[in-house]
Amino acid sequence: MESKAFKELLAELDKLTPQQKKEIEEQLHRHDDIQTVIALIEKRMDTGSSCPKCGSSTKIIRWGLSAGLQRYRCGECKATFNALTGTPLARLRHKGKWLSYTQQMADNQSIRKSAHICSVHRNTSFRWRHRFLALSNEQKATSLTGIAEADEAFFLESFKGKKRGMPRAARKRGGKATKRGLSSEQTPVLICRDRTGCTADFVLKKIDKENLSAALKPLIATDAILCSDGEKALAAAARELGIIHRPVNLSAGIRVIGKVYHVQNVNAYGSRLKQWMRQFHGVATRYLENYLGWRRMIERQTEALSPQSILSTALRLNNYQQSMMT
Ligand SMILES: [Zn+2]
Numbered sequence: 001m002e003s004k005a006f007k008e009l010l011a012e013l014d015k016l017t018p019q020q021k022k023e024i025e026e027q028l029h030r031h032d033d034i035q036t037v038i039a040l041i042e043k044r045m046d047t048g049s050s051c052p053k054c055g056s057s058t059k060i061i062r063w064g065l066s067a068g069l070q071r072y073r074c075g076e077c078k079a080t081f082n083a084l085t086g087t088p089l090a091r092l093r094h095k096g097k098w099l100s101y102t103q104q105m106a107d108n109q110s111i112r113k114s115a116h117i118c119s120v121h122r123n124t125s126f127r128w129r130h131r132f133l134a135l136s137n138e139q140k141a142t143s144l145t146g147i148a149e150a151d152e153a154f155f156l157e158s159f160k161g162k163k164r165g166m167p168r169a170a171r172k173r174g175g176k177a178t179k180r181g182l183s184s185e186q187t188p189v190l191i192c193r194d195r196t197g198c199t200a201d202f203v204l205k206k207i208d209k210e211n212l213s214a215a216l217k218p219l220i221a222t223d224a225i226l227c228s229d230g231e232k233a234l235a236a237a238a239r240e241l242g243i244i245h246r247p248v249n250l251s252a253g254i255r256v257i258g259k260v261y262h263v264q265n266v267n268a269y270g271s272r273l274k275q276w277m278r279q280f281h282g283v284a285t286r287y288l289e290n291y292l293g294w295r296r297m298i299e300r301q302t303e304a305l306s307p308q309s310i311l312s313t314a315l316r317l318n319n320y321q322q323s324m325m326t
Contacts, residue, residue: 030096037095038068040308044083044315045070052086052318053079068095088134088320089311092127094120101128102307105294110280129290132310135317136293141198145221148194149266150228152207153274154186158282187285189292190215191273193266194224199299201292203285212237227261269299 001009016024050057051074059075069082084090089098097118104114115125190202190212202215212234220226220243228234230247238245246261248254256262273295277283283291297313298305 033099034068034096036308037098037311040311041083041089041315042070044087045072049083051077051079052081053077084315086318086320088131088314088317090320092131094124098128098311099307101125102132102310105129105132105310106305106307108276108279130287132314133290133294134320135313136297137290138317139293140200140296141192141194142200142219143221144192144194144198144200144219145224146195147260148192148220148224148226149263150190150192150216150226150234151263151266151270152231153189153191153270155189155274155277155285155288156282157185157187158284187288189288191266191270192216192219193269195265197299199269199296201296203288203292207231208233209236209240213240216243217241225261227263229263272299 013021048057049060049072051060054074054077056074056076060072061075063071063073063080065071066082069084071080071082073080092098097120101114101118101120104117109117111125111129112122114129115122118125120128188204188207190204190207191199192201192215193199200219204211204215216226216237220241222242225244225246226234226238227246227248228238229250235245235247246257248257248262255264273292276295276298277291280291297310301309
């Protein structure tokens with residue numbers, strides 16, 4: 001802009017209403033955010049790019065710009081792509097709002113509140129949340145060694161967002177189960193944690209030997225020792241897998257065996273998880289894994305999650321299937 005026109009623009013600023021000033025401020029801020037977001041996205045290509053369609057990396061050339069991002073073309077298969085192709089964030093709009101949205105996630109805001117603060121529709125807020133969580137959902141410990149602790153936690157099943165097939169009358173958000181303990185309204189989750197802090201969790205159909213064995217088999221090293229609160233199905237699963245099992249007997253007041261065998265770490269983790277989940281007022285069961293992943297992401301960090309780190313995490317997933325979630 002020419003300096004004369006710019007001076008005129010500045011003179012005009014005095015005439016703005018407070019609301020208009022606020023809108024200009026937001027617009028400028030959003031513009032900064034877009035630059036930051038685009039820099040974070042383009043950084044993915046710094047380590048060398050390969051074609052998301054055929055995997056070739058020899059004939060990748062720059063091919064113009066699209067939606068503010070560098071576009072590339074593969075000389076082998078002629079496919080065009082950008083740094084977002086294949087990530088959970090591909091084709092999402094409003095990049096200028098992503099950082100303020102991930103800030104809401106860093107602040108553990110609900111979908112509704114985040115939508116309100118970022119001025120996006122609730123459905124957009126919902127879609128963004130689960131896209132940003134797509135990688136953290138996949139990132140769980142694949143092997144526990146040494147002393148591993150296992151415990152179950154139960155989450156009230158939510159049918160929120162399911163328009164059809166509701167098996168019973170809708171319950172008020174975050175309501176209480178009518179039946180205490182394990183019932184058809186509760187989704188069981190197995191949480192396993194070893195003494196180095198490696199954590200894995202599994203949404204189970206049912207707490208029984210079959211489901212527990214399937215979850216534990218690839219996870220627990222054969223020379224690991226599994227501690228539990230003595231759940232019978234877990235004992236049966238450990239026996240089947242040939243894992244040494246040290247059950248503590250909480251009801252008999254025995255909390256620690258041999259000074260080291262206990263479930264205090266996994267219990268504490270479960271308590272923090274349940275406490276943290278409360279603020280979301282009930283999560284639909286099919287999205288529970290994303291929240292479990294989110295919690296693991298929080299627990300892995302020594303500092304609070306930053307909006308940039310949430311964004312960067314989502315960008316590390318490069319084989320995201322659009323059909324997985326909308
Ligand atoms: Zn290709």
